[in-house]
Amino acid sequence: NLYFLFFSFESWAAVFLLLGSVVDPCSSQTYALNDKAGLGRVFDGIGGLSGGGATSRLLVNYAEPYRSQILDYLFKPNFGASLHILKVEIGGDSQTTDGTEPSHMHYESDENYFRGYEWWLMKEAKRRNPNVTLIGLPWAFPGWVGHGKNWPYDFPDITAAYVVNWILGAKQYHDLDIQYVGIWNERNFDSKYIKLLRYTLDKNGLEGVRIIASDNLWEPITLYLLLDPELGRAVDVIGAHYPGTTTVKEAVKTQKKLWSSEDYSTFNDEVGGGCWARILNQNYVNGNMTATISWNLVASYYEDLPFGRDGLMTAEEPWSGNYVVESPIWITAHTTQFTQPGWTYLQTVGHLAQGGSYVALTDGTGNLTVVIETMTHDHSVCIRPPLPPFNVTSQNATFQLQGSFASIKELQVWRSQFNFKTKKPSFFEKLTPLKLVDGSFTLNLAEDEVYTLTTITTGQKGSYPDPPPSARFPKVYKDNFDIRNPPFSEAPDFADQTGVFEYYINLTDPGPHVFTLRQVLTERPVTWAADADQTISVIGDYQWHDLTVTCDVFMESVKTGGVFIAARVDKGGQSIRSANGVFFWVFADGTYKVTNDLAGQTVLAEGQSGTRAYGWHTLSLTVKGQYALGQLNGYPLWKNAVVLTPKNGWAAIGTRSFELAQFDNFAVVAG
């Protein structure tokens, strides 16, 4: 090739010597890294997505120092993933994949900017990296926003005001500047609404908040942007989900920023790390995308919920303190620790001759970061879309630095080797810096490797002592909801799957029920997934089979009130409507029921209970082998209900409909 012709023997020999091995130049392909002809696109960062839904639920319940350690691995600069972007769900009271997240406005007249954990998470990210880019996106909306319809655009001014309130609340109560906001995750957009959102933001002094649309596919938003100049002015970023590293030419034609605004969603083993390595490079190389955001940030939800462990790391055991820094954390570090949003890609990026890819970025003042990946097909499959076949083999690659970079004398070298054959991977290892002669260096690239070569010297592989060993959820668990973790509105380890369960204080109660947990939704939200018609919050160990669940319950609907406690609940997330288990219900009309399903279709027992609204009752459910029995206020109410399936599942509490009800003195004793 061309460069070889102009190379003296001496300079090659010098390079080979410095690399410590003799490289045959004939078997090495050369790639120029050059800024002379101009640069490529501005880089916007690598991020993680908390929410969509409830994916950080268990993180907040970790004790210190583990919780801070996990946050450091995610956000602390020059430590771990050192993420540039945190995207969060704007809670909409609705099931959005692995649970519900509370809205800042459950009701039209209600405003509260202290619910849930996303505010806390954004502040923790910001505390570690003041430059972190914050993004908010709704998946769902409280019922009143849709005026009873499962559609948020009939009253676009109400929806826009609702979203803008969240952004204003972030600033007013938490001093958080939200920089980007989206429309409606993976659902229809409405041009009129987007323009109104832009207008409402501007009217509220939020001109700097940029709009991302439409968090779905490249089309049809791209076409609308090209045909409607006013819409074009309202939208700053086209955000596509799971783009498979490619874009469409119309999207390039809009001259907008193109982002993979949700990607990854892959089990976080080594193949997951390989997926992440491949798409972080190739989303730009193939698809001109300048930001990639992982769903999800951290797998902090019960693993038996849908898409278990699809996060950059795993922190799903607050009761033990155990967490796992998975390979995607170190793969992220290869880019994030050596670039910043605002850096620019070089035009000289691309594929390697024998498979794999390289990108190069600069800060514009002479710094250069090159990231190279040689992930093979089978070791880099993501959950979606299907990955067309390609081949990667080991190869020698020579990089020739030109333009502003021609005089660089030394590059820091960081390497990850997946080593699938030996199953002994090494991630984010700092190697001896490379001395450059005539701006050239050659790498002996094996399959399934990631390299960073950079002028930035601040990279660090952070570490903490091993966290406590993994352990199952405690077999004996009690919560009287009296001791509260001040910043949070929900009780530890309860994972709401439909409805929202919040700490409640009844100061007029003279007895033991001042502090309770209350289901607060009174109407069905504008949903994203299939919320159940009942509300339900699950807790515990999915493997639980024989156990006793006890809870005090208080109905607040005189006519239609109904509450339950349950065991062996076998489904959550988007499948919550079809959850089975053993459900012990009491109703305000003085009856009880035992059903095999949340929907209440399969009745195992029923009869009179004398239960009523506005009085506390103690329910107790024991399931042992194939039999179940229930007690009311300490007395047997029913027994010998036969339970063939499911064999195991979580414990749960809930209500018959979207209605107010309270719970107190929750306890589980598992066998």
Ligand SMILES: *[C@@H]1O[C@H](CO)[C@@H](O)[C@H](O)[C@H]1NC(C)=O
């Ligand atoms: C890379 O270069 C080394 C040293 O010249 C050589 O032994 C090896 O065969 C080359 N590898 C490939 C894949 O060309």
Ligand SMILES: *[C@@H]1O[C@H](CO)[C@@H](O)[C@H](O)[C@H]1NC(C)=O
């Ligand atoms: C934040 O950005 C500024 C300006 O780009 C930079 O000087 C500073 O080092 C950044 N801080 C961190 C923690 O990355």
Ligand SMILES: *[C@@H]1O[C@H](CO)[C@@H](O)[C@H](O)[C@H]1NC(C)=O
């Ligand atoms: C988009 O990517 C393609 C393929 O790498 C490249 O040829 C083109 O120059 C890029 N266009 C822009 C505007 O970034």
Ligand SMILES: *[C@@H]1O[C@H](CO)[C@@H](O)[C@H](O)[C@H]1NC(C)=O
């Ligand atoms: C590179 O970045 C560092 C800060 O990380 C800065 O001090 C230096 O001036 C930059 N430029 C070059 C050419 O290294």
Ligand SMILES: *[C@@H]1O[C@H](CO)[C@@H](O)[C@H](O)[C@H]1NC(C)=O
């Ligand atoms: C990969 O390599 C195999 C074996 O050489 C070949 O048969 C196949 O066509 C290649 N696939 C691609 C996509 O190049």
Ligand SMILES: *[C@@H]1O[C@H](CO)[C@@H](O)[C@H](O)[C@H]1NC(C)=O
């Ligand atoms: C609060 O407690 C009082 C006294 O027990 C009771 O009458 C009232 O119904 C309770 N209200 C709620 C909302 O729990």
